[in-house]
Amino acid sequence: AQSVTQPDIHITVSEGASLELRCNYSYGATPYLFWYVQSPGQGLQLLLKYFSGDTLVQGIKGFEAEFKRSQSSFNLRKPSVHWSDAAEYFCAVGPRSLNNDMRFGAGTRLTVKP
Amino acid sequence: ETGVTQSPTHLIKTRGQQVTLRCSSQSGHNTVSWYQQALGQGPQFIFQYYREEENGRGNFPPRFSGLQFPNYSSELNVNALELDDSALYLCASRGGTSGSITDTQYFGPGTRLTVL
Numbered sequence: 001a002q003s004v005t006q007p008d009i010h011i012t013v014s015e016g017a018s019l020e021l022r023c024n025y026s027y028g029a030t031p032y033l034f035w036y037v038q039s040p041g042q043g044l045q046l047l048l049k050y051f052s053g054d055t056l057v058q059g060i061k062g063f064e065a066e067f068k069r070s071q072s073s074f075n076l077r078k079p080s081v082h083w084s085d086a087a088e089y090f091c092a093v094g095p096r097s098l099n100n101d102m103r104f105g106a107g108t109r110l111t112v113k114p
Numbered sequence: 115e116t117g118v119t120q121s122p123t124h125l126i127k128t129r130g131q132q133v134t135l136r137c138s139s140q141s142g143h144n145t146v147s148w149y150q151q152a153l154g155q156g157p158q159f160i161f162q163y164y165r166e167e168e169n170g171r172g173n174f175p176p177r178f179s180g181l182q183f184p185n186y187s188s189e190l191n192v193n194a195l196e197l198d199d200s201a202l203y204l205c206a207s208r209g210g211t212s213g214s215i216t217d218t219q220y221f222g223p224g225t226r227l228t229v230l
Contacts, residue, residue, distance in 0.1 A: 004156075043118070043204055043221030044157070090156050101170055104156030
């Protein structure tokens with residue numbers, strides 16, 4: 001069965017520190033992979049996506065993610081966190097078909113300390 | 115802002131009632147999906163409409179139904195509301211020629227439904 005696990009419910013980092021949010025997936029084939037961010041009172045915004053090719057994906061707001069097939073992981077990273085990055089982050093997987101049965105993880109809440 | 119709007123912003127209903135949520139997709143987008151996001155959880159896929167036809171559905175009962183109109187706006191209807199239906203309901207739209215998952219999906223801000 002398809003599933004997405006985000007092991008960290010809540011992470012706190014200091015402003016300017018580096019960040020890594022973990023995502024592990026279980027899927028029968030190579031999925032499409034996504035990271036979204038959700039700020040309070042807002043919908044989800046796509047940070048980046050992986051379909052194929054280079055396993056290191058660059059996204060918006062200085063984020064990047066690396067697809068590691070051997071570890072079934074798609075971790076999100078940022079070298080220097082800004083206070084405005086405080087939000088909820090969701091990893092998602094999707095099938096290579098049209099019906100958009102995207103599966104989301106439970107999310108990781110990021111707090112940024114001044 | 116994504117251009118995807120949802121109404122109402124908040125809604126309070128009682129058990130057994132019916133509710134209709136609305137979504138206006140981004141201009142030119144022919145595919146709309148609905149998600150339920152319970153408190154503290156990630157969004158769960160309810161269903162997807164492509165050019166007015168449902169072409170994908172998650173693990174939700176038939177009392178969750180939808181419509182997509184010729185202008186690609188959409189409605190989510192939930193009958194016989196239950197307490198567990200309390201959640202944030204998100205609408206998402208994308209364009210492209212086939213509604214492919216490779217097209218970037220844009221989410222609206224959601225409708226917060228509370229069932230008492």
